[in-house]
Amino acid sequence: MKEQTNGILNGYKLEETHFEEVFTRQNGVKPHYQNTVDRFKQFSLADFERLNNEVKTAFFNQGITFAVYSESKKPDERIFPFDLFPRIIPAEEWTKLETGVVQRNRAINLFLEDIYHSKKILKDKVVPADLIFSSKNYLKEMVDFSPEGGIYTHISGTDLIKHSDGEYYILEDNLRCPSGVSYVLSNRMALKKSLYDLFDKLNTKTVYQYPEQLLEILKTVKPKNTDNPTVVVVTPGMYNSAYFEHSFLAQKMGIPLVEGRDLFVEKDIVYMKTIYGPKKVDVIYRRVDDEFIDPLVFRKDSMLGIPGLISAYRAGNVTLANAPGTGVADDKAVYHYVPAIIKYYLGEEPILNNVQTYHCEKDSDFKYVLENIDKLVVKPVDESGGYGISIGTKLTKEEIEEVKIRIKSDRRKYIAQPIMSLSVHPTFVEETKEFEPRHIDLRTFSLMGKNKTYTLKGGLTRVALKKGNLIVNSSQGGGSKDTWVLD
């Protein structure tokens, strides 16, 4: 353990076992962090706390909050934790990362087109057919249907971590309704207001274009015979935990935010109910999951959906982004095959590495997993938000046995990975009033339209605020940081 020398970073203790983003082992500062560390050293604790509180108040007043409902009539509103110390990615590092993410998403899109059409990759046995057809996210409604422009994954969120070897690894793909981009934009606005002098010194790439790029991308996939498409965002409603993001994006794009009850389908045309009567809708950025989107086709009890939507979609009268049925490709069991998928469709070596994945469905992997549970992270293939994950080193003997029973009961459902050591980053801990190392990851956001792509420069750095915690999801008490990509 070594000590830093100045200001509020005085007490920062380097961790030996994880990759440290800001400081070197020799107590120095990595070059791309030098300006920022210098700036933070100027803060007294009182100054920093004041700034921290101002930013929190601003988030609160902007309504970037989630509500915790209790028995009392007034819901308790809280902001998502935000850390003022930015995560910085140098230009070169970013270029590789972005190229790798774009490569991956291009291949995944081709994979989706293939498995819903000629199924070549399955016939060639690169990916086991059983794995795809047994997935509940493989939708028969999508078979032989070609979405506009051949685009399935208009919006992809790719999660990455930096391991102790200093390399980025893909942790998972999010191809359904990845969320978090509104925090990227809000975090940036907050940091620009509070650390504006630092922006002067660094050439940080901007993020503000995301909503306009998203709208342009959505317009590229308008249905045929539509000149000036009406684009809308569909939300489950204001009690959904991501409602802030839905309204934020709709507002920034200047398009209507609609709920299922605002829409109806007549003769395979989707309409929204306006004050002057029905208005045709052409492109839907939906933030409602597949299973709830059309009660005539999927869950019959869905109150959020639009009866007849899938029929209108299949008739080519409306575009859905993302396309239904993309979940089959972000299944954690399919993740294992993505490097092979990249090679198969693009003939290229994957730029970004996967984390080694053991497939409980495969006999050899299954055996290895059972023998090494204490060294592995076991994950269900079809859950998100960090749910259902068991981390081997944290389990008691009894719990290990329970995990074994769970895996044996449904081998298709579980994969295992070595416990990856997420990099650590100085993060202000309010309880101790000190900066301490906390684990971080990164979610990038890439857009794909007809002849047009865009990747947000940076992304959402999520930080696990609990000491030693490896799960960064906001539903598990994670916070976030602004992410700066340097020019």
Place this chain on the structure above:
Amino acid sequence: MLSRVANNLYWMGRYIERAEHLARYSREIYFSSLDAPILKTYDRNFALDSMLYMAGIFDMNYTKEEEVLFKIGLDLENSNSIISNITFARENARGARNAISTGLWESLNKYYHVVTNYPVEKYLTTGFYEFSQMVLDHTSILRVKIYDTLLHDEEWTVILIGIYIERVLQIIRIINAKLHDIYKIEQAGHPVTEMSFEWTTLLRCAEAFDMNRKYYANIPDCQQVIEFLMLNPSCPRSISYSLNGIRKYVRKLSRNEQGGPDTINFKIGKLHEQYNYLSFDEYKNDIYGLLNDTQRQILTIGEELEKKYLTY
């Protein structure tokens, strides 16, 4: 614009307006009672009863003043309280968040947080004036944001219709409540000449005292006050002015639709013209009658607007 969003914006306008009138009325009645010249209105219970009447609470048995203040100001269980109105305004805005400006949303959200976090203890002991003033100040900010940060299109039009409909209803309620007080004082045998204080209070309840003074330069009496608050076309707190507002914005919303006696345009136009050509002498013996009739007509117009534009 989505009908659901229009519905949210309409009600946002109404709740913002409603909270403000309730806060102002309660404050004026409460503080005027501190040095009222007529013994009857010195009586604190008289003021509290008047405040409850304005808040639409007719059956409350209270033993302490604090109970009434809490019920009107910060009681979330009471859907007519100031805090409930602001909560409803904010929830409606949240459901239409993308249709309004960031400035308007943040001002309303901040207003909501300030009110919901106002310490109850302070409100009940020393903060009543400050609390009411805060409601009025935040409402002023919202008005500016509504006028200056929104495109003056359908969304904006719907908000203004909500505001003006609520204003007519609240001004009617204020006049009714205060006439009710004055009637009680008269019943107690006080001569009409001692009433200028009560008429002044009524004007203050509508924040129209200064305007009235400027217009008449005279000691307020029944005619001056009732005529002013009901018929004056230039006083933004009068019924006539607000009817004009509803008429103008309903026409805009209907895209200048022409139509017969069944249309909303026709109905609001007729009501407004009735006020344009009315003199105080014609209804001085039945002020309640005119108020009640106006209220009924406005409620009908509100229902028809909801049916035509705001149903989804």
